[in-house]
Amino acid sequence: MTDTAFDVLTIGNAIYDVLAHVDDAFLVREGLVKGSMRLIDAEEAVRLYDHMGPAVRQSGGCAGNTASGIASFGGRAAFIGKVARDEVGEAYAHDLRGFGVAFATPPLEMGAGIPSGRSMILIAPDGERTMNTFLGAANELTPADIDEKTVAGASVTYLEGYLWDPPKAKEAFRVAADIAHAHGRKVALTLSDSFCVDRFRGEFLDLLRSRRVDILFANEAEIHALYETGDFDSAIAGLARDAALGVVTLGEKGSLIVEGDRRIPVPAHPVERIADSTGAGDLFASGFLFGHTRGYPHGLSAELGALAASEVIAHIGARPEGSLLERAEQAGMLER
């Protein structure tokens, strides 16, 4: 294993977030499942946008959020994902580079008539978010976009389950995982959401059991969906069997690291308020991976994840607002 150029490369759908406050009645009226992510077409995007109130706009997407978090901790992060050569795509690239994330995927040319992807994120009064995603250019990620040198130079390549939705992206996912392993690197997968798991359960289990994926990130609902059980212990037993390393986030209950017979429970970080849960899991992953790639013990890595998650849910949007490294230092986490 040679020196790395990046701690973590994340690959995922490049999505611009359009965030708005709604009440629960709005979700009911629109027939939406609170807390879920659904894919919508251009027509539905226009319809829903017309119904939505005033919005805040910010770059998002699971993998992009995680890369931004890693860079905010001071880690070396890269991102691969597809935007269009339009104003939203330019903003997306600007924001990643502003965090210090390397991003060189060529944008989709406008001749294709496909705009950059975006998600209308509806924030309920309790801070829970419901996502309505129009993939747009993100749908056009292909194996040709997987830059071999970048993957080969990253200690961990982190992939999102949502990549399984666009057919060409799924193939790109497989190509990236193979390159990473060919160079002795690790591959991580986040299950993204429980509905995504329902769509691709068999394939995700295959990825784990064939060890094409080394580290699995999931929340409680996702791990239950993966093992089709309502029993947490059964799900964790399945995870321990199938994944070399499992990282399960449990909301206010904290997180649980699962590695063979080891179970490391880690409490959540105190939160002043929950303004918007968007990005909580993505930022948890950023903290964990930052610590993991520095060789920290799993417990400390999970604490860094919890710290990052607590920062991002205290405000609207899924990208950190200040330096996560400074926060971790102020909390004394990096002095032990």
Place this chain on the structure above:
Amino acid sequence: MTDTAFDVLTIGNAIYDVLAHVDDAFLVREGLVKGSMRLIDAEEAVRLYDHMGPAVRQSGGCAGNTASGIASFGGRAAFIGKVARDEVGEAYAHDLRGFGVAFATPPLEMGAGIPSGRSMILIAPDGERTMNTFLGAANELTPADIDEKTVAGASVTYLEGYLWDPPKAKEAFRVAADIAHAHGRKVALTLSDSFCVDRFRGEFLDLLRSRRVDILFANEAEIHALYETGDFDSAIAGLARDAALGVVTLGEKGSLIVEGDRRIPVPAHPVERIADSTGAGDLFASGFLFGHTRGYPHGLSAELGALAASEVIAHIGARPEGSLLERAEQAGMLER
């Protein structure tokens, strides 16, 4: 005076905010005056954007912010301002309408090659904002955009000092003020910022002394700039002489209402944290005007203004995140 269709019509530069955190060293390095607003051209906009970190994007502009605040209080608000027929312009219109603000100014067609205006707002660690504004389409507001029926139907027409920068907008300002007075309505002006006052001091004083403006909104620096004095009492004496009604905001010291010989000091509303001062003055004006157009006593109107200002500085961006009416009700302000 006949029935009104709107409580307040605001007219101003339609500006999309691109907000990013910076440290004080960044402002020094870029040669920027902390707390100021400067106008920049397209070239400088590109240069500065390249230097800026990751951003949050949201509709802004003083007059648009104030209109959104009035609507959030449950008042009937309209806005006149110029965007281009581009993605940013569509977002701007969407957000105003999402608040319930009437907005019917025709956008500038793309053939003009001028994009919607935007301001790069740099937020320092203490929450103070420094604005770098590329006017774009906002520069193209003309008297033809002043819809007579809308002005005639608004109890108060509120104009921003920044309108004095684009030459055609200044003329539009005068046309709007004359229509309002011809229909027995009131005209309000906000001085916008102290550098703006320096640019147009004589004209602003003429507007007041000729009673083309009935209500003046200003902060401490602006009122000092208007009367070219460092002495607060002298400035207030000038204001009492020149304006029928003066509303002076004093930051954490609250506000002072000036009407002839009357001086009504009102304390600031408690603030949990100052995340971003952008929009504080605009939202103060929204609360004051909401109360004023309902015939509330000046003191209560100023308390509503202070409440709105405290909400908007607690988060990033210059538009309220929740219902200001609900906040005012919860604070028991509307039960007296």
